[in-house]
Amino acid sequence: MKNVYYPDQEDILEWANGPGQSWPESDWDYHVIDSRNDELIFSLVCQAHQKSGFFLHCLYCLAGIILLPDQDQIPDWERLDKLLIQVTERSRPELIEWKSRVDEVRHGKKAYVAEEWYNADIEY
Numbered sequence: 001m002k003n004v005y006y007p008d009q010e011d012i013l014e015w016a017n018g019p020g021q022s023w024p025e026s027d028w029d030y031h032v033i034d035s036r037n038d039e040l041i042f043s044l045v046c047q048a049h050q051k052s053g054f055f056l057h058c059l060y061c062l063a064g065i066i067l068l069p070d071q072d073q074i075p076d077w078e079r080l081d082k083l084l085i086q087v088t089e090r091s092r093p094e095l096i097e098w099k100s101r102v103d104e105v106r107h108g109k110k111a112y113v114a115e116e117w118y119n120a121d122i123e124y
Contacts (some may be wrong), residue, residue, distance in 0.1 A: 001014055001015065001024060001095065003006070003029065004031065005025065005031055006018050006031065006034070006088070007028075007032055007034075008029055008036070008037075009036075009037060009040050012032060012037060012040060012041075013040070016044060016049060016050075016055075017031065017050075019030075021051065021054075024055050026083045029054070029057060029058050029061055030061065033058050033061055033062045033065075035071045035076075038062070038079065038083060041055045041058050041059060041062075042055075042059065042086060044057060045092065045094065045095060046091065046092065046095065047091075047094065048120050052097045053122050055097065055118065056094050056095075056122050059095075059098055060098065060117050060120040061117065061118055062079075062080070062083075062091065062115075063080060063098070063101075063102045063117060064114065064117025064118075065077065066080045067087050067105050067106060067117065068112070068114075069112050069113055080102070084099050084102060084103075084106075087099040088124055095121075097103070100102075101116070
């Protein structure tokens with residue numbers, strides 16, 4: 001891996017296709033959710049990849065950061081919408097649930113609870 005702290009798609013695929021489940025670094029999920037990796041993360045969840053649980057966790061973290069209330073920055077709805085629009089009724093149930101949870105918080109139907117986004121009950 002070239003750079004564990006700023007992984008590109010090649011680094012992510014190297015880890016994703018490698019042995020074991022251990023993260024290369026304790027905050028690696030936050031390093032992976034750089035916007036240039038969004039499509040790769042999403043595709044690995046769609047494929048039911050061997051480590052798709054980790055990548056689903058990354059989608060939850062990404063959404064959690066964007067949905068975070070009272071943040072200093074303007075939420076990046078465009079970034080999130082590019083992923084949400086790809087979820088259809090034929091998508092994996094985990095993605096449909098993720099989209100539903102995002103929509104509930106985004107549209108005020110459910111309160112934002114950080115624990116549900118950063119430590120979602122996902123097996124990986």
